[in-house]
Amino acid sequence: MRNILIIGAGRSCTRLIKYLLDKSEEENIFITIGDISEETAKKYTQGHANAKGMQLDIFEIDKRRAAIQAADLIISMLPARFHIEVAKDCINYNKNLVTASYISDEMQALDEEAKAKGLVFMNEIGVDPGIDHMSAMQVIDRIRDQGGKMIMFESFTGGLVAPESDNNLWHYKFTWNPRNVVLAGQGGAAEFIQEGSYKYIPYHRLFRRTEFLDIDGYGRFEGYANRNSLKYRKIYGLDDIGTLFRGTMRRVGFSKAWNMFVQLGMTDDSYVIPDSAKMSYRDFINLFLAYSPTDSVELKMRYALKIEQDDLMWYKLLELDIFNAEKKIGIENATPAQALQKILMDKWTLRQDEKDMIVMYHKFGYVLQDEKYQIDSNMVLIGEDQTYTAMAATVGLPVAIAALKILNKEITTPGVQLPISKEVYEPILNELKGYGIHFKEKEVPYLGYNPNGGVIG
Numbered sequence: 001m002r003n004i005l006i007i008g009a010g011r012s013c014t015r016l017i018k019y020l021l022d023k024s025e026e027e028n029i030f031i032t033i034g035d036i037s038e039e040t041a042k043k044y045t046q047g048h049a050n051a052k053g054m055q056l057d058i059f060e061i062d063k064r065r066a067a068i069q070a071a072d073l074i075i076s077m078l079p080a081r082f083h084i085e086v087a088k089d090c091i092n093y094n095k096n097l098v099t100a101s102y103i104s105d106e107m108q109a110l111d112e113e114a115k116a117k118g119l120v121f122m123n124e125i126g127v128d129p130g131i132d133h134m135s136a137m138q139v140i141d142r143i144r145d146q147g148g149k150m151i152m153f154e155s156f157t158g159g160l161v162a163p164e165s166d167n168n169l170w171h172y173k174f175t176w177n178p179r180n181v182v183l184a185g186q187g188g189a190a191e192f193i194q195e196g197s198y199k200y201i202p203y204h205r206l207f208r209r210t211e212f213l214d215i216d217g218y219g220r221f222e223g224y225a226n227r228n229s230l231k232y233r234k235i236y237g238l239d240d241i242g243t244l245f246r247g248t249m250r251r252v253g254f255s256k257a258w259n260m261f262v263q264l265g266m267t268d269d270s271y272v273i274p275d276s277a278k279m280s281y282r283d284f285i286n287l288f289l290a291y292s293p294t295d296s297v298e299l300k301m302r303y304a305l306k307i308e309q310d311d312l313m314w315y316k317l318l319e320l321d322i323f324n325a326e327k328k329i330g331i332e333n334a335t336p337a338q339a340l341q342k343i344l345m346d347k348w349t350l351r352q353d354e355k356d357m358i359v360m361y362h363k364f365g366y367v368l369q370d371e372k373y374q375i376d377s378n379m380v381l382i383g384e385d386q387t388y389t390a391m392a393a394t395v396g397l398p399v400a401i402a403a404l405k406i407l408n409k410e411i412t413t414p415g416v417q418l419p420i421s422k423e424v425y426e427p428i429l430n431e432l433k434g435y436g437i438h439f440k441e442k443e444v445p446y447l448g449y450n451p452n453g454g455v456i457g
């Protein structure tokens with residue numbers, strides 16, 4: 001049998017593994033799951049005859065290399081910074097590689113060697129990046145094939161809570177890595193281009209510059225800018241495009257409320273708080289407020305944020321129980337961001353009976369025969385449960401489908417790449433439809449600006 005090695009068995013792997021197990025008989029494949037926790041690795045095999053779980057620490061070099069050498073194809077579901085060691089082994093042992101992570105500079109440096117050996121190193125094949133690339137390029141290529149010229153592209157993705165599980169004032173719960181949510185937008189200004197003008201949004205203004213997006217049957221969302229949209233000009237072949245913007249989707253009102261934490265400095269991750277483990281939630285909040293011998297923490301908070309006690313923003317804060325004097329942060333040497341994450345996880349962790357939701361929205365503006373047109377395209381997927389989540393499906397299924405098509409030599413173009421060629425995106429998007437992952441398109445009048453008053457501009 002052919003052997004696929006999956007390294008890393010986090011929550012996003014459930015749908016990936018199930019897909020391969022379901023295909024194992026007809027495709028004559030055996031799945032080896034390696035994880036730092038042997039118990040976790042074995043749990044995901046589901047007792048299947050064509051799978052085994054094993055303890056695999058990627059820093060145990062000999063064991064890692066032996067596992068890679070024994071496989072026909074490697075899927076790395078490790079944190080992004082660890083892919084490179086696996087990739088180097090794949091070069092040495094002539095193995096194809098699939099990851100869902102962004103292509104790092106170190107990974108890109110292996111491109112020539114991968115091409116020389118005829119190896120496919122497929123990256124960015126999850127949801128975002130991944131499904132966003134494929135669904136965007138499918139429409140962009142179709143417009144070009146018709147003779148059209150792209151003049152505008154906007155793309156948004158969000159990991160959210162499903163409508164039936166949306167039961168808090170923030171309309172949000174953690175559906176992926178909470179730390180990434182807390183740190184979102186940091187590390188540099190958001191960069192994009194709109195109607196030919198370059199735009200920069202510094203972090204402290206990021207959550208006050210949003211765009212509204214409406215999806216039939218699901219209502220209104222908002223989008224805020226991702227860090228760097230400009231790099232996608234080259235990736236998508238849009239070097240002379242007038243508007244290019246990529247963002248993150250949330251329910252309306254989230255960004256304005258989240259901005260309260262940003263303005264107070266609670267999302268900072270650059271320094272540690274002394275004695276943070278013993279600090280109460282109330283003490284943590286008080287760190288960021290002015291000293292007063294008479295005013296309460298609550299009153300100082302309202303003064304600092306300029307909100308009244310009947311303001312919805314205030315009720316959102318109260319809902320998080322952030323003024324609790326008994327609950328402890330419980331983390332040694334915590335940064336503000338880590339402490340805030342702990343507080344939020346108390347309230348924003350999905351219960352076992354709750355479901356998540358992935359939403360994606362693209363806007364394509366183009367010129368054809370001197371007329372301007374616009375296509376809006378969106379996708380919504382709701383998870384089955386807390387095992388087979390929408391996040392696990394949209395990350396894991398593209399990875400699994402790509403891996404099998406590479407193994408079967410249906411995807412053969414070698415090198416370090418992302419899924420933007422027809423060879424890759426057409427068969428994968430077509431198969432994803434069978435799992436409920438599909439886009440609804442509609443033609444709308446081309447406006448050439450944000451229909452909500454140019455907020456993002």
